[in-house]
Amino acid sequence: MTRIKKVYLEANEMPRQWYNLAPDLPTPMQPPLGPDGKPITPEMLAPVFPMNLIEQEVSTERWIDIPEEILEMLALYRATPLVRAYELEAALKTPARIYYKNESVSPAGSHKLNTAIAQAWYNKQFGITKLTTETGAGQWGSALAQACALIGLECKVFMVRISFDQKPFRKLLMNTYGATCIASPSNETNTGREILAKMPDTPGSLGIAISEAVEAAVTDPEGKTRYSLGSVLNHVMLHQTIIGLEVKKQLAKFGEKNPDTVIACVGGGSNFAGISFPFIYEKLHGANIDIIPVEPTSCPTLTRGPFLYDHGDTAKMTPLLPMYTLGHSFIPEPIHAGGLRYHGMSPLVSAALRDKLINPMAIDQIECYEAGILFARTEGIVPAPETTHAIAGAIREAKKAKEEGKEKVILFNFSGHGLMDMVGYDKYLTGKLVKHEMDDEELFKFLKELENYPKPQ
Numbered sequence: 399m400t401r402i403k404k405v406y407l408e409a410n411e412m413p414r415q416w417y418n419l420a421p422d423l424p425t426p427m428q429p430p431l432g433p434d435g436k437p438i439t440p441e442m443l444a445p446v447f448p449m450n451l452i453e454q455e456v457s458t459e460r461w462i463d464i465p466e467e468i469l470e471m472l473a474l475y476r477a478t479p480l481v482r483a484y485e486l487e488a489a490l491k492t493p494a495r496i497y498y499k500n501e502s503v504s505p506a507g508s509h510k511l512n513t514a515i516a517q518a519w520y521n522k523q524f525g526i527t528k529l530t531t532e533t534g535a536g537q538w539g540s541a542l543a544q545a546c547a548l549i550g551l552e553c554k555v556f557m558v559r560i561s562f563d564q565k566p567f568r569k570l571l572m573n574t575y576g577a578t579c580i581a582s583p584s585n586e587t588n589t590g591r592e593i594l595a596k597m598p599d600t601p602g603s604l605g606i607a608i609s610e611a612v613e614a615a616v617t618d619p620e621g622k623t624r625y626s627l628g629s630v631l632n633h634v635m636l637h638q639t640i641i642g643l644e645v646k647k648q649l650a651k652f653g654e655k656n657p658d659t660v661i662a663c664v665g666g667g668s669n670f671a672g673i674s675f676p677f678i679y680e681k682l683h684g685a686n687i688d689i690i691p692v693e694p695t696s697c698p699t700l701t702r703g704p705f706l707y708d709h710g711d712t713a714k715m716t717p718l719l720p721m722y723t724l725g726h727s728f729i730p731e732p733i734h735a736g737g738l739r740y741h742g743m744s745p746l747v748s749a750a751l752r753d754k755l756i757n758p759m760a761i762d763q764i765e766c767y768e769a770g771i772l773f774a775r776t777e778g779i780v781p782a783p784e785t786t787h788a789i790a791g792a793i794r795e796a797k798k799a800k801e802e803g804k805e806k807v808i809l810f811n812f813s814g815h816g817l818m819d820m821v822g823y824d825k826y827l828t829g830k831l832v833k834h835e836m837d838d839e840e841l842f843k844f845l846k847e848l849e850n851y852p853k854p855q
């Protein structure tokens with residue numbers, strides 16, 4: 399009998415609602431705070447986001463309907479396949495059954511299009527004509543550029559300088575979809591100009607690019623521009639839960655119940671939230687599932703950072719968010735997983751860690767590239783550098799299952815392909831990448847700035 403390699407879903411099997419973890423958290427979420435230390439009201443966010451998305455941001459509804467038009471656009475590439483990694487299992491000689499959800503099949507190349515389509519649609523409904531955003535690796539910028547083209551919005555992307563230089567094709571992809579893409583820090587905003595004056599050779603960071611994109615949105619004299627964020631915020635986590643909700647139905651078609659282990663890489667937390675929150679729901683209802691976010695050792699927010707109130711960006715334009723953080727001034731080393739170079743973390747993912755629902759792991763980039771290469775040579779797809787962190791985590795767990803002689807079911811999120819990230823592979827293959835871990839002094843120096851900030855309970 400031919401073994402089943404991958405499972406899709408029929409149109410009538412597609413999830414029609416997103417799952418919101420907030421109402422199910424054992425400890426209620428703490429609100430974002432303004433500069434005066436008082437909770438932010440939805441009205442205060444209105445210059446930055448449209449009110450229909452702010453409503454989702456603060457929603458305490460467990461299930462939120464996905465509008466029909468969004469479902470139709472998602473159907474361009476969803477359901478994404480759930481794939482059994484037989485070849486990787488064989489190479490590892492593991493008794494574990496490894497499954498991966500292949501989000502790289504979206505036209506822009508990653509999971510980011512799931513929320514890009516939703517955000518562009520809600521902005522358009524609200525009468526907005528232009529979106530600004532930041533991008534690290536370029537995956538989010540490409541996804542928003544594509545969504546804006548589909549929906550009919552202008553799009554301007556501030557791309558972190560180091561990635562802008564390393565990945566010229568990402569910029570061209572954004573241009574092809576009709577978006578403008580400039581390197582951050584730029585000369586177009588006060589934030590960018592100030593940073594360039596102090597550090598003309600800075601590689602940039604997601605925190606700086608966010609500040610620039612927010613500034614560009616709120617200074618539109620016509621008030622028709624809003625800012626769109628590709629991760630971190632509650633509504634972004636919400637839109638990504640379609641990933642895990644599909645997986646549940648697909649695993650059942652493989653004849654599996656719940657996985658034993660769920661793994662994804664974490665930058666701001668969105669692909670991790672997407673695959674894991676529906677399984678955290680199962681865990682809260684008694685299932686025994688180990689849920690593992692994997693981050694780089696050079697930006698170890700969840701494994702080494704404290705849970706504090708901090709800004710989401712470098713120029714302190716965003717409210718204070720309750721999250722694990724390395725400090726908003728932290729500029730991570732320019733490792734190749736650009737999308738994982740973020741000082742903070744989604745407040746919902748942070749709350750899940752504070753409530754001990756997840757077990758984070760940090761892995762060095764060399765081990766991640768080794769995992770990415772093994773995956774490419776066995777399963778055939780070249781992973782994005784971010785995604786290699788999830789694969790390396792899955793390989794560690796599969797080896798553990800072998801040592802323990804356990805037939806575990808390991809699920810991981812294949813968040814994106816790396817076909818535009820070959821410079822990183824070149825550096826790895828030619829031996830130019832180094833192992834990178836920070837000592838405490840270096841890592842924690844930016845936390846001093848937060849000493850007088852309000853503290854989460």
Ligand SMILES: Cc1ncc(COP(=O)(O)O)c(C=O)c1O
Nearest residue numbers: 537629665666667668669737814
């Ligand atoms: C392919 C890919 N995976 C993962 C990430 C990390 O982001 P998040 O934690 O929001 O999923 C990124 C971010 O750019 C990405 O491009």
